[in-house]
Amino acid sequence: MNTCKCSKAEFATDMSVPVCTQPERTGLVTIEDEPIIGETPQATLQSWLTPNSLFYIRNHYSIPQWEADTEWELALDGHVDNALSLSLKDFRSLPIQTLPITLECAGNNRSDLEPQVPGNPFQNGAVSTAIWAGVPLRKLLERSGIRDGAVEVLFEGFDVGQPTPDEESQPYLRSLPIDVAMHPDTLLAYEMNGEPLSREHGYPLRLVVPGWYGMASVKWLRKISVLQESFEGFFQKDRYIIEDDDGGAIPISTIHVKSLISWPQSNTSLPMQSYVVNGMAWSGFAHIARVEISDDGGETWGDADLVGPRYRYSWQQWNFTWSPKSTGHYTLVARATDEDGNVQPLETRWNSLGYIINGVRPVCVEVR
Amino acid sequence: MNTCKCSKAEFATDMSVPVCTQPERTGLVTIEDEPIIGETPQATLQSWLTPNSLFYIRNHYSIPQWEADTEWELALDGHVDNALSLSLKDFRSLPIQTLPITLECAGNNRSDLEPQVPGNPFQNGAVSTAIWAGVPLRKLLERSGIRDGAVEVLFEGFDVGQPTPDEESQPYLRSLPIDVAMHPDTLLAYEMNGEPLSREHGYPLRLVVPGWYGMASVKWLRKISVLQESFEGFFQKDRYIIEDDDGGAIPISTIHVKSLISWPQSNTSLPMQSYVVNGMAWSGFAHIARVEISDDGGETWGDADLVGPRYRYSWQQWNFTWSPKSTGHYTLVARATDEDGNVQPLETRWNSLGYIINGVRPVCVEVR
CATH class of the missing domain: 3.90.420.10 (Oxidoreductase, molybdopterin-binding domain)
Known part of the structure; x- marks a missing residue:
């Protein structure tokens, strides 16, 4: 509150x-x-x-x-x-x-x-x-x-x-x-x-x-x-x-394109069914054009739906309906692309002061 | 009015x-x-x-x-x-x-x-x-x-x-x-x-x-x-x-076109100078197309600037730079028009239960 x-x-x-x-x-x-x-x-x-x-x-x-x-x-x-x-x-x-x-x-x-x-x-x-x-x-x-x-x-x-x-x-x-x-x-x-x-x-x-x-x-x-x-x-x-x-x-100046997975959080164990994976994506000056989701750590990708308010300077909500095919462990990752064509990198560029950490961030879940 | x-x-x-x-x-x-x-x-x-x-x-x-x-x-x-x-x-x-x-x-x-x-x-x-x-x-x-x-x-x-x-x-x-x-x-x-x-x-x-x-x-x-x-x-x-x-x-169903003057409030006494009169305007399903301001109780009108977020279902901020020509009493009124062509009425239609009171509302100020 x-x-x-x-x-x-x-x-x-x-x-x-x-x-x-x-x-x-x-x-x-x-x-x-x-x-x-x-x-x-x-x-x-x-x-x-x-x-x-x-x-x-x-x-x-x-x-x-x-x-x-x-x-x-x-x-x-x-x-x-x-x-x-x-x-x-x-x-x-x-x-x-x-x-x-x-x-x-x-x-x-x-x-x-x-x-x-x-x-x-x-x-x-x-x-x-x-x-x-x-x-x-x-x-x-x-x-x-x-x-x-x-x-x-x-x-x-x-x-x-x-x-x-x-x-x-x-x-x-x-x-x-x-x-x-x-x-x-x-x-x-x-x-x-x-x-x-x-x-x-x-x-x-x-x-x-x-x-x-x-x-x-x-x-x-x-x-x-x-x-x-x-x-x-x-x-x-x-x-x-x-x-x-x-x-x-x-x-350092403008915000680099990035996304996060809001749900599920890492190390969640879920019953076998369909889920709506959701999160945010943002980029300094451009609208988000696309958010892709992978459940195999980046091997294959599917497009998320962009939902909610759409503003130049504010993050974009996204939803992705995910139906795991079998029980087991999954590595969910989200990758954003903005309308200027900037793509969120798979790996962050390590730097000694620790800035602009915008690489995709894996979320590990178990489907039981 | x-x-x-x-x-x-x-x-x-x-x-x-x-x-x-x-x-x-x-x-x-x-x-x-x-x-x-x-x-x-x-x-x-x-x-x-x-x-x-x-x-x-x-x-x-x-x-x-x-x-x-x-x-x-x-x-x-x-x-x-x-x-x-x-x-x-x-x-x-x-x-x-x-x-x-x-x-x-x-x-x-x-x-x-x-x-x-x-x-x-x-x-x-x-x-x-x-x-x-x-x-x-x-x-x-x-x-x-x-x-x-x-x-x-x-x-x-x-x-x-x-x-x-x-x-x-x-x-x-x-x-x-x-x-x-x-x-x-x-x-x-x-x-x-x-x-x-x-x-x-x-x-x-x-x-x-x-x-x-x-x-x-x-x-x-x-x-x-x-x-x-x-x-x-x-x-x-x-x-x-x-x-x-x-x-x-x-x-009663949808919200009728309406506006309010946020500043100044009625019965304010102001030194003689320019001011930004501001307020809100809204209408159920349509964007606000225009907000007009009068400082003489509705005789003459000028257009306000529409500013801030512009959403279908949320109110619209407006600003109007007002330069009173002389000292004295003024009756400020705002009138909104939406993109469907609905115009805020000068007079509310009186009704016994008191609903949809969207007539323009005078704000009285003194310039000293």
Whole structure:
């Protein structure tokens, strides 16, 4: 259940949006307590919409605290004609944009890698879908007037910490290329599934970058700066990168095509009959074109039915009626293809930081 | 159309009312305690998705109670080849269908009627939107084999009571024509916004009839019967009807085209500047084609922008940039037109039970 417990006594001075107390996180599978990191439980991966209290959390530093009388403001400055400063009230007076968007952590399924790598050992629950609402970032950038020569936009959160013990204390910082920042669907979101953002998910305002892995969607936004050069911070150059074959580093950006089997879960024993195998499939910017299912570990394939809402940025439900021919052990796998022709690989490309783990994932079942 | 009766003392200066989800029903505007009836608070009518705890509730009898060890089963019988009995496990093994659907109570806005009528005095919050998931009713009807001569399907809830003190105690009962029951989008839903149905909303299983007023979407389903004749029960023939011009009774069915202004609320006083007026528009089976806004009580109109998700059965967000030309009093009204050409009327057709109140609703604001 969604349990953002607010009472009027807890409202901040700016009455346009309430401050929420901590929702119960008991439903999440805990990966780390401080900073809070948790993944969505398996059973919830059957639902197209992820309830707020079960939406995966990957924070880098502790959740920032506001004094009750602190006025939140967002600054927009840098290589622009007019620097801006906006209150929540200002945001709520701008046209609203609502979009269903699936977010996935770049390290989702990291625990599946062999050999194992350091980092949060996510299973397959660091992916969730919400209906986000807010203001297109583009509207503010247009209002401020980006000058010629701008190349990136930098986002700074209110959360501060040391990314590693060797690094200085710093806010969470990530940048986007200008064209991504100017995309009409890149949102400054203040609402998640019809509710104000909870503290865990970036209250009062966060970036939501559709189609990109979650690290781009900076929470607790404090400042937006238009840059004339590329940003080189820790979470841009030392993390969220993947080695190429020549030892170079490729920054991680858009979500690669992937699927998961929601039901059955691995190591299930089932009576001999027909079943509806079901799950989700997603890809950063393209609709899912096809989901194929194999019950013999990838030797033969059949097409699943694509069902439910069909949105550019949100995952696609699928159903597959499966009639096992005999008793025995089966290895079920799902493979997604998107409308741009990207096919989910059979094998994940191992990498030392454990990102983009989108190879098909076997589910072993026994039919008795 | 009603003209605004704006008295200066009534103007509030707040631009919006804070809203936050409450874990229980405390966030709803209470209409009645037993049976529970409540409407969605004004501030939540800005959000495309209605959080479960703020989804309007219109129950006819007390919420049925289950013992923890009671096994729930749904019976499907009547004029069919094979009567069925299904458990929740059976439902979860059938292909899932997920749909965003707006439900509206037939008596929404009843308190706006003049002269007043009996019945729950809803303002404009007996309308809400959720993502519902479940099994198409059609799948079960096909499996049971409807026989020739069937005309309706009757739905019985576990909730029991006296519809009026003169009536006998009975379960809540409503029927649908066969073609509506067989529509592929008529759902037996067990999930609401990714969560199992709450007790208030029909746990474990309810009917959700897209495009129909809420009375058709029977909660706490116990039995489905295929009938060879029309059902004549209390909530089919004595309520949820509207008088025609000859004194006859027309049963209420599909949702009529309608809109609401989410912001500003009536009796708001605003500084002179531009604003984004926003709201929702919906119609039973058709997409919204157009929303027009007037700031002079309907003399002149301008087109709003349709924004956000666009679904056949769910409401449509709209934004309208409004630049008042001078200080003074304004009567804002919104008028929706759907793709079937239905236009929201300027005046509601008064009726003695207070249903289908879809006339435009003035919002009075002062610009200072």
